[in-house]
Amino acid sequence: MSVLDGLRSQSLETPSSSISTAEGLRDFLSRRPEVLELRRTLATGGIVIDDVRNFVQHLLQDFRPNEKFAGDYILAAIAVALESFPGAFADEYLTDLTSLHIREVPLAPRVARLAMQQRETSVSEATWREKILSIPDVGEFRQPTEWKPIPVRAQTDRVDHQMAT
Amino acid sequence: MFELLKFGGSAEAGIALETRQRTPIPNSQAPNVSSASLRKFQRLLQDHRDWRLRKPACGLYNCYGHIWASRRTAIYDQPAVELILREDGYRRLRPQESPINGDVVLYYVDAQYNSMLHVGSVCELRRLPLNNVEMGALLPWILSKWDDSSGEVLHHVNDVPWQDGEFTIAFWTDRV
Numbered sequence A: 001m002s003v004l005d006g007l008r009s010q011s012l013e014t015p016s017s018s019i020s021t022a023e024g025l026r027d028f029l030s031r032r033p034e035v036l037e038l039r040r041t042l043a044t045g046g047i048v049i050d051d052v053r054n055f056v057q058h059l060l061q062d063f064r065p066n067e068k069f070a071g072d073y074i075l076a077a078i079a080v081a082l083e084s085f086p087g088a089f090a091d092e093y094l095t096d097l098t099s100l101h102i103r104e105v106p107l108a109p110r111v112a113r114l115a116m117q118q119r120e121t122s123v124s125e126a127t128w129r130e131k132i133l134s135i136p137d138v139g140e141f142r143q144p145t146e147w148k149p150i151p152v153r154a155q156t157d158r159v160d161h162q163m164a165t
Numbered sequence B: 001m002f003e004l005l006k007f008g009g010s011a012e013a014g015i016a017l018e019t020r021q022r023t024p025i026p027n028s029q030a031p032n033v034s035s036a037s038l039r040k041f042q043r044l045l046q047d048h049r050d051w052r053l054r055k056p057a058c059g060l061y062n063c064y065g066h067i068w069a070s071r072r073t074a075i076y077d078q079p080a081v082e083l084i085l086r087e088d089g090y091r092r093l094r095p096q097e098s099p100i101n102g103d104v105v106l107y108y109v110d111a112q113y114n115s116m117l118h119v120g121s122v123c124e125l126r127r128l129p130l131n132n133v134e135m136g137a138l139l140p141w142i143l144s145k146w147d148d149s150s151g152e153v154l155h156h157v158n159d160v161p162w163q164d165g166e167f168t169i170a171f172w173t174d175r176v
Helices: A010-016 A022-031 A033-044 A049-062 A072-082 A088-098 A107-133 B003-008 B035-047 B063-068 B078-087
Strands: A147-149 A161-163 B052-055 B104-108 B116-129 B135-145 B152-156 B168-173
Touching: A010 A022, A010 A072, A010 B035, A022 A033, A022 A072, A022 A107, A022 B078, A022 B116, A033 A072, A049 A072, A049 A088, A072 A088, A072 A107, A088 A107, B063 B078, B063 B116, B063 B135, B078 B116
Parallel strands: none
Antiparallel strands: A147 A161, B052 B152, B104 B116, B104 B168, B116 B135, B135 B152
């Protein structure tokens, strides 16, 4: 069973779909092993964006107008998993979900809005760490502590480094 | 990605709802119950044999709408619930205080009482038998509607869909 199929499990559905506010649902989901595993698998490339896209499209086949959509909490769980995941797909997913205001899916868009707020902080931090870790050719120098970052101008996201003299 | 929902869904629509201080409360009436939601509620009932069904699964309102909107609509945003608690004069019971019928119990995700899971109303206090001689403490029984597509059930305060360690409870009252 893939990590995405794990979101359909009764062990997640029963407690998650008994929560009625977005804040509680997001907080609850962010602690669940199914969501943490999805987040980890996404980060390590165990599943790719198309897997998520296909899973969501398949899930939406059960949507019926004027009926509560039973996959509401699953869309919310993916939003929580994606909130710290850099890249355009996570932006697209959260932005599209946030734009919904429909009765059939009341909670996932609200959770996505909270995830977007969280994302503004977490993804910028993750991006900064990526830049630090990708110092060019740092491996060829045995004493990386001799390197110091040059102050970065506010209008650029480029990070340069030079050897301390 | 969500075009089907965007064009196939029905727009959220609330009713006129205000706090005692006449601040509007955001709300939205929930749609009809789906067959999947019915099955989920049936499973819940089978898993919790001590629950007593008061009302079959229905839409329109969730737990917050049950308690603070007279079963007319659903409230999905925690700031709205906090607004109600504040402007309707609710206070959390002190540690030595016991809940009585009509008080409400709020379930939270953690012991810091940050994120709300659910609200129900205290409808009965039962003295559970401890053993053949002594009687146990009075334990609250709660009337709950778990979400906007479940039914209403009576249950013991700790007999809920979440596991031990996944929730914390606090009793609130509008008594002075």
